[in-house]
Amino acid sequence: MNLVLPWHHLLWQQMRYCWQQNRLSHALLLAGPPGMGKTLFAQRLANLLLCEQPVEVENQAHPVNWQPCEQCQACHLVTVGNHPDLFSVHPSAADKPISVEQIRELIQFCSLTTYYGRYRIVLINPAETMNHHAANSLLKLLEEPPPQTLFILVSHQPQQLIITLRSRCQLLNFSRPNRQLTQAWLQNRLAISPPTLNNKADIALLLNLSAQAPLLAFALVETGAMTQRQALFDSLIRLATEKMDPIKVVAQWTQGETVPILPWLLSWTGDIIRGALTGQTRYLLNQDYQTHLLLFSQQVDLKNLFSLLDQQIEVYQLIRANTPVKVTGLLESIAIAWVKLTHSPRRSSL
Numbered sequence: 001m002n003l004v005l006p007w008h009h010l011l012w013q014q015m016r017y018c019w020q021q022n023r024l025s026h027a028l029l030l031a032g033p034p035g036m037g038k039t040l041f042a043q044r045l046a047n048l049l050l051c052e053q054p055v056e057v058e059n060q061a062h063p064v065n066w067q068p069c070e071q072c073q074a075c076h077l078v079t080v081g082n083h084p085d086l087f088s089v090h091p092s093a094a095d096k097p098i099s100v101e102q103i104r105e106l107i108q109f110c111s112l113t114t115y116y117g118r119y120r121i122v123l124i125n126p127a128e129t130m131n132h133h134a135a136n137s138l139l140k141l142l143e144e145p146p147p148q149t150l151f152i153l154v155s156h157q158p159q160q161l162i163i164t165l166r167s168r169c170q171l172l173n174f175s176r177p178n179r180q181l182t183q184a185w186l187q188n189r190l191a192i193s194p195p196t197l198n199n200k201a202d203i204a205l206l207l208n209l210s211a212q213a214p215l216l217a218f219a220l221v222e223t224g225a226m227t228q229r230q231a232l233f234d235s236l237i238r239l240a241t242e243k244m245d246p247i248k249v250v251a252q253w254t255q256g257e258t259v260p261i262l263p264w265l266l267s268w269t270g271d272i273i274r275g276a277l278t279g280q281t282r283y284l285l286n287q288d289y290q291t292h293l294l295l296f297s298q299q300v301d302l303k304n305l306f307s308l309l310d311q312q313i314e315v316y317q318l319i320r321a322n323t324p325v326k327v328t329g330l331l332e333s334i335a336i337a338w339v340k341l342t343h344s345p346r347r348s349s350l
């Protein structure tokens with residue numbers, strides 16, 4: 001049974017209490033960074049409210065809790081994504097907004113009688129991708145909500161939602177999970193899975209690299225991203241110490257699957273700046289590379305480092321915005337800048 005994630009328990013209990021007291025708000029805003037499990041929470045809450053016979057679960061790891069039975073017809077229909085009283089709204093493609101036409105379809109759905117006579121659930125995810133017209137149409141719907149309907153808005157960037165829409169929703173904040181709970185969960189998941197990264201330092205590192213988002217931290221290991229990160233860092237060291245050809249290095253970077261090169265480069269640049277400003281390793285996110293990063297920070301010119309930071313941010317934004325640019329050429333200019341940055345008489349000690 002897919003139980004509630006440990007750092008969700010308080011919010012889950014809060015929802016359960018409101019539901020049992022018949023005081024559930026008509027609109028919820030699940031807000032917090034990616035990787036906190038907001039979508040899982042939203043789906044499970046929708047499932048609970050649609051389930052024909054929710055069950056009470058109690059065990060050591062999970063206090064008394066209501067869960068969907070996962071046996072009834074409603075649970076089955078939710079699982080296969082075909083429950084007639086559940087309506088999901090999401091962008092049709094990664095770079096597309098949620099359109100006003102999609103909200104019109106939602107309004108039509110809300111005008112119908114519920115099929116099973118229980119809750120009608122609307123999931124909007126991620127809510128911040130609604131365009132202006134879509135958000136205003138949804139606002140009108142929320143101002144006169146249909147009966148027995150729960151709107152669940154999931155948002156990684158709730159500040160991008162119009163204020164009037166936010167004020168119509170009860171906020172569920174996922175941004176500060178209990179660190180002890182997330183560390184224990186991650187350790188448990190990594191010990192169960194084949195990866196062997198499960199000592200305390202590794203767990204803290206993975207969470208630091210993921211802005212404390214447990215699901216992202218787990219994905220770093222599960223998807224092989226940590227191995228790719230190591231290869232990328234090794235190539236940077238070779239650029240600095242072995243005078244490797246930056247063009248050849250970038251050819252390696254762009255082989256096969258797209259590696260999230262720029263987020264890692266930005267993370268390391270940030271750490272080198274922190275090292276240069278403080279002279280200490282304890283403020284670095286990439287604790288496993290602290291020796292190299294601190295050496296970099298002692299050897300590079302801070303002004304050039306900030307220029308490189310700006311250059312990388314600009315390229316990252318261009319790529320994220322799907323601007324038609326030659327990515328390889330931009331990465332080559334960044335690799336050349338790294339070589340120039342580390343071109344000092346003491347670089348050989350790296």
Ligand SMILES: [Zn+2]
Binds near residue numbers: 069
């Ligand atoms: Zn059920």
